[in-house]
Amino acid sequence: MLVPVILSGGAGTRLWPVSREGQPKPFMALPDGQTLLHKTYCRAAGLLPSDGEIVTVTNRDYYFQSKDHFLAAKLRQRGHFVLEPVGRNTAPAVAMAALAVRARHGDQALLVVMPADHLIRDLEAFGRAVERAAALAETGHLVTFGVVPTAPETGFGYIEMGEQLDEGRGARVRRFVEKPDLETARQFLDSGDFLWNSGMFCFSVATLLGELERHAPEILVSAIACHEASSGDELGQVVQQELSGEHFAAFPDISIDYALMERSERVAVVPAAFDWSDIGSWGALSALVEPDAQNNRAAADAVFVDTCNTYVQSDDRLVATVGVSDLIVIDTADAILVAHAERAQDVRKVVKQLKDSEHEAYRLHRTVSRPWGTYTVLEEGPRFKIKRIVVKPGASLSLQMHHHRSEHWIVVRGMAKVTNGEGVRLVNSNESTYIPAGHKHRLENPGVIDLVMIEVQSGEYLGEDDIVRFEDQYGRAC
Amino acid sequence: MLVPVILSGGAGTRLWPVSREGQPKPFMALPDGQTLLHKTYCRAAGLLPSDGEIVTVTNRDYYFQSKDHFLAAKLRQRGHFVLEPVGRNTAPAVAMAALAVRARHGDQALLVVMPADHLIRDLEAFGRAVERAAALAETGHLVTFGVVPTAPETGFGYIEMGEQLDEGRGARVRRFVEKPDLETARQFLDSGDFLWNSGMFCFSVATLLGELERHAPEILVSAIACHEASSGDELGQVVQQELSGEHFAAFPDISIDYALMERSERVAVVPAAFDWSDIGSWGALSALVEPDAQNNRAAADAVFVDTCNTYVQSDDRLVATVGVSDLIVIDTADAILVAHAERAQDVRKVVKQLKDSEHEAYRLHRTVSRPWGTYTVLEEGPRFKIKRIVVKPGASLSLQMHHHRSEHWIVVRGMAKVTNGEGVRLVNSNESTYIPAGHKHRLENPGVIDLVMIEVQSGEYLGEDDIVRFEDQYGRAC
Numbered sequence: 001m002l003v004p005v006i007l008s009g010g011a012g013t014r015l016w017p018v019s020r021e022g023q024p025k026p027f028m029a030l031p032d033g034q035t036l037l038h039k040t041y042c043r044a045a046g047l048l049p050s051d052g053e054i055v056t057v058t059n060r061d062y063y064f065q066s067k068d069h070f071l072a073a074k075l076r077q078r079g080h081f082v083l084e085p086v087g088r089n090t091a092p093a094v095a096m097a098a099l100a101v102r103a104r105h106g107d108q109a110l111l112v113v114m115p116a117d118h119l120i121r122d123l124e125a126f127g128r129a130v131e132r133a134a135a136l137a138e139t140g141h142l143v144t145f146g147v148v149p150t151a152p153e154t155g156f157g158y159i160e161m162g163e164q165l166d167e168g169r170g171a172r173v174r175r176f177v178e179k180p181d182l183e184t185a186r187q188f189l190d191s192g193d194f195l196w197n198s199g200m201f202c203f204s205v206a207t208l209l210g211e212l213e214r215h216a217p218e219i220l221v222s223a224i225a226c227h228e229a230s231s232g233d234e235l236g237q238v239v240q241q242e243l244s245g246e247h248f249a250a251f252p253d254i255s256i257d258y259a260l261m262e263r264s265e266r267v268a269v270v271p272a273a274f275d276w277s278d279i280g281s282w283g284a285l286s287a288l289v290e291p292d293a294q295n296n297r298a299a300a301d302a303v304f305v306d307t308c309n310t311y312v313q314s315d316d317r318l319v320a321t322v323g324v325s326d327l328i329v330i331d332t333a334d335a336i337l338v339a340h341a342e343r344a345q346d347v348r349k350v351v352k353q354l355k356d357s358e359h360e361a362y363r364l365h366r367t368v369s370r371p372w373g374t375y376t377v378l379e380e381g382p383r384f385k386i387k388r389i390v391v392k393p394g395a396s397l398s399l400q401m402h403h404h405r406s407e408h409w410i411v412v413r414g415m416a417k418v419t420n421g422e423g424v425r426l427v428n429s430n431e432s433t434y435i436p437a438g439h440k441h442r443l444e445n446p447g448v449i450d451l452v453m454i455e456v457q458s459g460e461y462l463g464e465d466d467i468v469r470f471e472d473q474y475g476r477a478c
Numbered sequence: 479m480l481v482p483v484i485l486s487g488g489a490g491t492r493l494w495p496v497s498r499e500g501q502p503k504p505f506m507a508l509p510d511g512q513t514l515l516h517k518t519y520c521r522a523a524g525l526l527p528s529d530g531e532i533v534t535v536t537n538r539d540y541y542f543q544s545k546d547h548f549l550a551a552k553l554r555q556r557g558h559f560v561l562e563p564v565g566r567n568t569a570p571a572v573a574m575a576a577l578a579v580r581a582r583h584g585d586q587a588l589l590v591v592m593p594a595d596h597l598i599r600d601l602e603a604f605g606r607a608v609e610r611a612a613a614l615a616e617t618g619h620l621v622t623f624g625v626v627p628t629a630p631e632t633g634f635g636y637i638e639m640g641e642q643l644d645e646g647r648g649a650r651v652r653r654f655v656e657k658p659d660l661e662t663a664r665q666f667l668d669s670g671d672f673l674w675n676s677g678m679f680c681f682s683v684a685t686l687l688g689e690l691e692r693h694a695p696e697i698l699v700s701a702i703a704c705h706e707a708s709s710g711d712e713l714g715q716v717v718q719q720e721l722s723g724e725h726f727a728a729f730p731d732i733s734i735d736y737a738l739m740e741r742s743e744r745v746a747v748v749p750a751a752f753d754w755s756d757i758g759s760w761g762a763l764s765a766l767v768e769p770d771a772q773n774n775r776a777a778a779d780a781v782f783v784d785t786c787n788t789y790v791q792s793d794d795r796l797v798a799t800v801g802v803s804d805l806i807v808i809d810t811a812d813a814i815l816v817a818h819a820e821r822a823q824d825v826r827k828v829v830k831q832l833k834d835s836e837h838e839a840y841r842l843h844r845t846v847s848r849p850w851g852t853y854t855v856l857e858e859g860p861r862f863k864i865k866r867i868v869v870k871p872g873a874s875l876s877l878q879m880h881h882h883r884s885e886h887w888i889v890v891r892g893m894a895k896v897t898n899g900e901g902v903r904l905v906n907s908n909e910s911t912y913i914p915a916g917h918k919h920r921l922e923n924p925g926v927i928d929l930v931m932i933e934v935q936s937g938e939y940l941g942e943d944d945i946v947r948f949e950d951q952y953g954r955a956c
Contacts, residue, residue, distance in 0.1 A: 017798070305827045318813040318839050320495070320828040323821030327802070329814070335796040336809060338816055343801030349783045350798040361796050378856045379866060383907075384890035386864065386932060388857060408910050410886045410934045412862035429861075430936040432886050432910065454864060454934050456888045458908040 001109045002134060004044035005097040008037060008058040008066060008116035009087055013348040014281045017335035018313075021363040025279070026116035027065055031289050031299045031313075036279060037066065040116045041073040046123055047112065047130055050076040055100060056116075057082045057093040060242060064371040064474070067238055068392075079238045080104075085245035091259040092251040095212060095223035098205045100241055103227075107206040110137050113256075114200045118278055119288075125274035132169045133202035133270045141165070141268040142211060142261060143202040144173065146195025147276045152185035155280065155345075157197035157257075159269050173267040176257065195271055199278070201256065207266065215263040222250045281344040282328045282337075286311035300331070309341060333366035333376075371474040372397050373450070385457040391416070391445040398472035399442040405459030405466060407435040409443070414451035417444040440470060479587045480612060482522035483575040486515060486536040486544055486594035487565055491826040492759045495813040496791075499841040503757070504594035505543055509767050509777045509791075514757060515544065518594045519551040524601055525590065525608055528554040533578060534594075535560045535571040538720060542849040542952070545716055546870075557716045558582075563723035569737040570729040573690060573701035576683045578719055581705075585684040588615050591734075592678045596756055597766075603752035610647045611680035611748045619643075619746040620689060620739060621680040622651065624673025625754045630663035633758065633823075635675040635735075637747050651745040654735065673749055677756070679734070685744065693741040700728050759822040760806045760815075764789035778809070787819060811844035811854075849952035850875055851928070863935040869894075869923040876950035877920040883937030883944060885913040887921070892929035895922040918948060 012025025019025045026037035044054045054075070058066050060083035070079040082096050094113055101109050112130055120126050133143040146159045162174035176197065180188065188194035203211075212220040226247035233240045261267050277284050289297035289311065296304045300314035307321040314331035321327065326341040339347055354362035367376040372395035378386040391397070391414075399419065409418070410432040418427050419442035420435055426446070427433050435441045437459060445451035469476060490503025497503045504515035522532050532553070536544050538561035548557040560574050572591055579587050590608055598604050611621040624637045640652035654675065658666065666672035690698040704725035711718045739745055755762050767775035767789065774782045778792035785799040792809035799807065804819040817825055832840035845854040850873035856864040869875070869892075877897065887896070888910040896905050897920035898913055904924070905911050913919045915937060923929035947954060 017796075303828050303831050305824060305831070306821065314814070316812075318495075318832075318837070319816070320813065320832075321816045322824050322828060323818035324805070324816060327816065329816055331814060334794075335798065336792070336807070336814060338797070338799045338802060338805065338807055340801035343784065346783060346800050350781050350800060353781050353783070354796075359796070378864065381866075381890065381930065384930075384932070386856065388859075406908060408886075408888045410936075412859065412934065412936055430884060432912065434910065452859065452862075454862070456890065456910075456932050458888075458890055 001105055002047055002130075003053055003055055003101050003105065003109050003111055004047060005055045005057065005094065005101075005111050005113045006037075006040055006044060006116050007090060007093055007113065008040075008056055008062065009084075009093070010115075010117060011351075012117065013351040014345060015279075015285070016347055016351045017330060017332045017337050017361065020361070020365055023065070023365055023369060024062070027062075027069070028279075030119070030279075030285070035069060036119065037069045037116045038073055039119065040114060041070055041075060043120060043123060043126065044112075044114065045073070045075045045077055047127060048077050052077045053080055053104070054078070055080045055082060055097050057084065057097050058116075059084050059087060063240065065369050070238070081238065081240045083240065083242045085243060085248050087253075088248065088251045089253045090256040091216065091219055091254045092223065092248070094201075094208070094256045095219055096226065096243060098208050099223055099227040102205045102209070107204065107209065109205050110134050110202060111205060111208065112200070112202050115278075118198070118200070118276065120274050120276050122274040126272070129270055129272040129274065130202065132166070136166055136170045136268045136270065137202045137204055137207065139166075140207050141170075141203070141266050142207060142264055143170065144261065144267065144269045145198045145200040145202070145272045146269040147198045148271055148273050149189050149194065149196050152182060152189045153196065154179055154182055154185050156278075158185075158188050158194045159197050161193050161195065161269060161271075165268055170268045170270045173261075173269050176262050195269060196276075197257070198272065198276060200272075201261075202270075208260075211260055211264045211266060216254075216259040219251065219254070219259060222247065226250075282311065282330065282339065282347065283341060283344045286313075286328065311341070335361045371395070371476075373445075378454075380462070383458060383460065383462075385462045387455045387457070389443070389451075389453045389455055391443060391451040391453070393445055393448045393450065396444040396473055397442060398474075398476065399440060399470040401440045401468045401470070402437055402459075402466050403468075404437060404461040405457045406437045407441075408456040408458070409433050409435065410454045410456075412452050412454060414445060414449050415447045416451050416453060417446045418442070419444075442471075479583055480525055480608075481531055481533055481579050481583065481587050481589055482525060483533045483535065483572065483579075483589050483591045484515075484518055484522060484594050485568060485571055485591065486518075486534055486540065487562075487571070488593075488595060489829075490595065491829040492823060493757075493763070494825055494829045495808060495810045495815050495839065498839070498843055501543070501843055501847060502540070505540075505547070506757075508597070508757075508763070513547060514597065515547045515594045516551050517597065518592060519548055519553060521598060521601060521604065522590075522592065523551070523553045523555055525605060526555050530555040531558055531582070532556070533558045533560060533575050535562065535575050536594075537562050537565060541718065543847050548716070559716065559718050561718065561720045563721060563726050566726065566729045567731045568734040569694065569697055569732045570701065570726070572679075572686070572734045573697055574704065574721060576686050577701055577705040580683045580687070583683075585682065585687065587683050588612050588680060589683065589686065590678070590680050593756075596676070596678070596754065598752055598754050600752040604750070607748050607750040607752065608680065610644070614644055614648045614746045614748065615680045615682055615685065617644075618685050619648075619681070619744050620685060620742055621648065622739065622745065622747045623676045623678040623680070623750045624747040625676045626749055626751050627667050627672065627674050630660060630667045631674065632657055632660055632663050634756075636663075636666050636672045637675050639671050639673065639747055639749075643746055648746045648748045651739075651747050654740050673747060674754075675735070676750065676754060678750075679739075680748075686738075689738055689742045689744060694732075694737040697729065697732070697737060700725065704728075760789065760808065760817065760825065761819060761822045764791075764806065789819070813839045848875075849873070849954075851923075858940070861936060861938065861940075863940045865933045865935070867921070867931045867933055869921060869929040869931070871923055871926045871928065874922040874951055875920060876952075876954065877918060877948040879918045879946045879948070880915055880937075880944050881946075882915060882939040883935045884915045885919075886934040886936070887911050887913065888932045888934075890930050890932060892923060892927050893925045894929050894931060895924045896920070897922075920949075
């Protein structure tokens with residue numbers, strides 16, 4: 001039995017302004033419109049029979065968004081969400097996933113660990129590599145996936161292959177090498193014995209837990225305690241397991257590579273001859289767009305004048321460049337990045353500056369995700385604020401009240417069920433309603449398509465914190 | 479009697495995306511928030527007694543915007559607007575202004591011709607130069623203002639000074655020189671005999687008309703015919719003269735320099751020792767902003783990482799730059815420009831490409847000016863469109879009807895008077911009203927502050943051309 005374990009974490013600060021703390025890299029849409037997480041779910045499902053299960057380990061703040069992506073992929077497999085209270089690197093994440101799988105499927109289940117922010121397009125080659133890895137995992141190996149290098153990359157770790165295993169389908173790992181300098185990377189590439197460390201793994205639950213006991217017993221002990229203290233919940237196609245905050249906090253911040261792979265003697269590698277990108281920076285992302293004759297790439301309405309080697313991305317604005325080269329221009333609703341193509345790694349410095357100065361743009365987009373859907377501030381002015389609110393089918397905002405603002409709601413798509421003071425009524429497309437300040441109110445989408453509503457707030461104070469919640473189906477503070 | 483004549487034309491295509499055909503350079507706000515035209519009105523008014531008059535020659539499409547700027551400057555002088563049906567360069571504009579002034583003030587009045595897109599900060603020095611020019615103009619000279627050069631500029635025309643006049647307060651003009659090459663410009667600068675041709679002039683109506691008769695009689699003949707065929711209207715502080723389209727079309731497209739200055743023997747120059755910029759490009763505009771230690775200039779919320787010599791301008795978005803230098807980044811609501819600082823002149827190529835491909839962004843901003851105020855499209859989606867509408871005090875939209883859309887109106891500031899079918903009612907801040915498709919309606923601002931309203935349109939077709947106008951106080955097609 002094969003169980004994909006998707007690790008969906010990591011801020012992706014090099015991909016700011018699209019990737020932000022509140023909506024990190026796995027939720028980023030690629031130029032084809034699909035998000036990395038969506039693609040990862042489809043890739044995982046392709047390995048499974050229809051009654052299989054996919055485990056996602058992510059921060060609990062990302063639960064609702066992750067579940068939306070899972071459901072949007074319309075898979076037949078079940079989704080099991082292991083929710084971390086804080087980030088603690090990959091070793092705790094993998095250990096908790098293994099215990100969750102053991103409880104449901106026993107310790108002979110094989111885990112395929114895959115980060116949510118990788119892009120692999122040759123799914124057949126990926127499937128073949130997983131088959132080879134599974135065969136080695138069944139014989140007690142901790143199997144890594146090594147990508148056959150195509151260039152002397154200095155941004156990746158490398159794996160040196162040793163003795164062949166399973167008639168050459170894999171190899172023992174001689175050693176792991178951290179990101180090398182260019183000269184060393186060239187030697188690795190020439191020797192033919194080195195592979196890029198992809199960050200994907202395959203092993204049985206039994207092998208993983210056994211090797212953890214041998215090489216990192218403190219992690220296993222913490223994991224078992226945390227597993228026992230955690231609560232689960234099953235809702236149709238989805239299982240949700242919220243990890244105990246108190247116990248999870250006891251984990252060290254350590255990667256599975258460092259805690260286990262570099263220590264164990266049972267580590268093997270499967271050379272994986274598929275295209276692979278970790279979409280680590282705007283450079284990697286821009287490579288997905290077809291270049292024109294001047295090697296410019298546009299995921300936008302763009303006008304290039306005397307421009308070359310430039311990537312431009314924008315959802316809804318025109319971008320014009322004049323007399324420039326080797327630039328990356330990324331436009332979002334509230335922030336624009338202009339970076340030199342060779343400095344794509346340093347985009348994280350922008351995020352650090354924003355965070356240090358407590359600028360909201362490191363954290364939030366203009367469109368903010370909520371358990372029930374999204375809201376987007378379209379405009380703020382003196383004494384008014386305009387939002388577009390999208391409520392998912394069947395979802396409901398909390399029963400709430402504002403002291404300082406009244407709200408005009410105009411439904412432009414779908415149907416709303418509105419509680420307003422004592423009354424409840426249905427508001428159809430092209431109808432409106434008015435919520436005076438001080439009135440208890442609730443907005444629900446009773447229909448089967450998204451509800452899209454324009455809200456015009458009016459009042460002296462329009463901060464998000466003027467809200468009194470009375471009831472909330474997502475367990476938010478009342 | 480001195481009458482400033484402000485020439486407000488010219489597309490300013492090098493200042494795209496802020497300057498656009500529908501809102502050209504004179505209406506551009508500088509980093510201090512004031513527009514070039516506003517500053518020009520203040521500069522002109524400073525030359526006049528409180529019962530003076532300022533003439534503006536502009537395209538009739540810009541009349542309402544120009545008048546708004548004039549009134550916003552809160553001057554005590556009268557404003558006289560000479561409205562051209564099409565652009566025909568400066569010779570026809572100056573001739574028409576001269577005839578307008580002669581009709582009201584006789585032919586001894588002195589005209590001070592000044593383009594609306596110049597920036598002069600030392601108003602005292604400017605005033606002294608105008609005094610000297612006026613003295614020479616009274617003795618029958620066509621006086622130009624020559625700016626004392628500070629660098630070997632190749633983007634300006636030059637004036638060579640000859641024999642001194644009026645005890646050295648001015649000089650005869652020996653010759654005009656078109657934009658020279660760099661070597662020539664250096665020689666001009668070193669010689670001390672050359673001044674930049676500022677495009678400002680001073681002469682009496684009588685001298686101008688007499689010299690036109692001698693050197694460009696066809697212009698004078700056309701001008702007199704056009705003046706006689708044109709209609710005027712007086713509304714309080716403002717006089718409006720709409721030039722006859724049929725007669726104006728007969729003018730050649732020719733500059734006053736070429737038609738007259740380079741031919742007349744009565745041309746003098748006053749050296750004008752004031753700071754002067756024609757704000758011809760983003761380079762000139764960026765120079766108005768204080769640089770930081772890395773010579774970066776920001777008229778925006780900006781984060782500079784390893785960046786130097788870069789200018790960033792944005793009204794409401796964050797702009798971050800990484801590892802770049804010598805860039806100009808200009809952000810507007812619907813279009814972004816990224817240009818090399820030394821290629822600022824080539825921004826016009828973007829406008830040409832947009833015009834050739836009929837892209838609206840060469841012509842319109844997201845905020846569109848109308849005689850009654852402005853509208854801004856905040857968002858468009860399937861079957862809905864959201865606009866912010868600002869109506870000036872006392873102004874009124876046309877009585878109109880839409881076949882395919884209904885409209886929700888929410889007043890967020892000021893007071894609206896709404897005609898809706900047969901009814902008329904006042905709608906106060908934080909109140910709303912609904913206009914069903916097919917209903918005749920009209921929006922007015924009966925108050926003394928701007929009316930700000932959010933309009934949510936709903937319907938199958940939301941194009942601006944779904945409008946039937948029944949009555950319009952601005953004379954637009956019914």
